[in-house]
Amino acid sequence: MNPGCPILATPLSLGWETANLNSTQPSAISTGYNVVSVSSLIPSPAPPYRGRLAPSPTGCLHLGHARTFFAAFQRAHAADGTLVMRMEDLDPDRSRTEYADAALEDLRWLGIHWHEGPDVGGPYAPYAQSQRNPIYLAAWRRLVQRGFLYPCRCSRKDLAVALSAPHESANSGQDPLDDEPVYPGTCRPAQIQMQPTANDMQPEGCNWRFRVPDGEAIEFNDLNLGPQRFIAGVDFGDFVVWRRDSKSGPPRTGLRPWGVGVPSYQLASVADDAAMAITEVVRGADLLKSTARQILLNRALGFSNPSWFHCHLAVDHQGRRLAKRHDALSIRTLRQRGFTPADILSTDLPIEA
Numbered sequence: 001m002n003p004g005c006p007i008l009a010t011p012l013s014l015g016w017e018t019a020n021l022n023s024t025q026p027s028a029i030s031t032g033y034n035v036v037s038v039s040s041l042i043p044s045p046a047p048p049y050r051g052r053l054a055p056s057p058t059g060c061l062h063l064g065h066a067r068t069f070f071a072a073f074q075r076a077h078a079a080d081g082t083l084v085m086r087m088e089d090l091d092p093d094r095s096r097t098e099y100a101d102a103a104l105e106d107l108r109w110l111g112i113h114w115h116e117g118p119d120v121g122g123p124y125a126p127y128a129q130s131q132r133n134p135i136y137l138a139a140w141r142r143l144v145q146r147g148f149l150y151p152c153r154c155s156r157k158d159l160a161v162a163l164s165a166p167h168e169s170a171n172s173g174q175d176p177l178d179d180e181p182v183y184p185g186t187c188r189p190a191q192i193q194m195q196p197t198a199n200d201m202q203p204e205g206c207n208w209r210f211r212v213p214d215g216e217a218i219e220f221n222d223l224n225l226g227p228q229r230f231i232a233g234v235d236f237g238d239f240v241v242w243r244r245d246s247k248s249g250p251p252r253t254g255l256r257p258w259g260v261g262v263p264s265y266q267l268a269s270v271a272d273d274a275a276m277a278i279t280e281v282v283r284g285a286d287l288l289k290s291t292a293r294q295i296l297l298n299r300a301l302g303f304s305n306p307s308w309f310h311c312h313l314a315v316d317h318q319g320r321r322l323a324k325r326h327d328a329l330s331i332r333t334l335r336q337r338g339f340t341p342a343d344i345l346s347t348d349l350p351i352e353a
């Protein structure tokens, strides 16, 4: 086994990204769904390709991850670009250092290499999300300052009850390809005040939601799957950007300060993609709707959008998308059964969970 995902001694990088986030002034002009910086109005060469691998260490990686991560590796390689390994270990209940170590080892065994990461360092360290809280807190504050967020005191139980009640909207139930049901709006205020003094605020004590612009079509061109379109408030609702603390004890990885809650995947992902100067995001098609949410977050924060390349999801022979429950299809298990990297990456491999 590799040493895995050590806690880096490097101090937190508080470079341009944090300085930029602490400003209350929009740093870009918003034109529809894309945010174009003033300097980009003058033709300039495209920034060098920077892609990322972003595993969540909540279980063993499976065959679907192998193929998506390999696609990310190939695209970075073809562009002669830089590939970043970012460990998305924000979930304090489910992230485990053993899984982070196993992910790095499995991906290397597949022949995937990265230029920056928790194990090799790099200019945007640290590369484990559990060590990047100041960056997420700065993004949260900027969103509060600009009037995009509201506190939500609904419990999981409240939401389950609200969502199981009959609704007029056909979209009020949970989408099987998405992780978050459309929020019924229980805590949503009619209007959100801007909070110029949010610099002193902390997100602790409640969840915080992003108020989506109801009815707005969020469109983007996916480099693999083509044009995409989602309607805010219909295909997805007000989403959580910061969760209050889990009750089950301190985080099991990283140095996350205990007490201020946890940024959501959506917030951490856009804050990190911007801070790490990522130009293209390659990930599974289950995250298409998250891309629509992240376009709204990028616009609200004044960040440019990267390009997106969403990969088809691997499914088992019953047509179910692979999940960490498919132990038999974990890269680990397939290795033990004698499969080679070429077998695993071949689309012909029979899938039997």
Ligand code: GLU
Pocket: 054, 055, 056, 088, 269, 282, 283, 284, 287
């Ligand atoms: N950490 C996420 C996952 O494992 C990937 C998120 C992303 O690529 O944006 O599903």
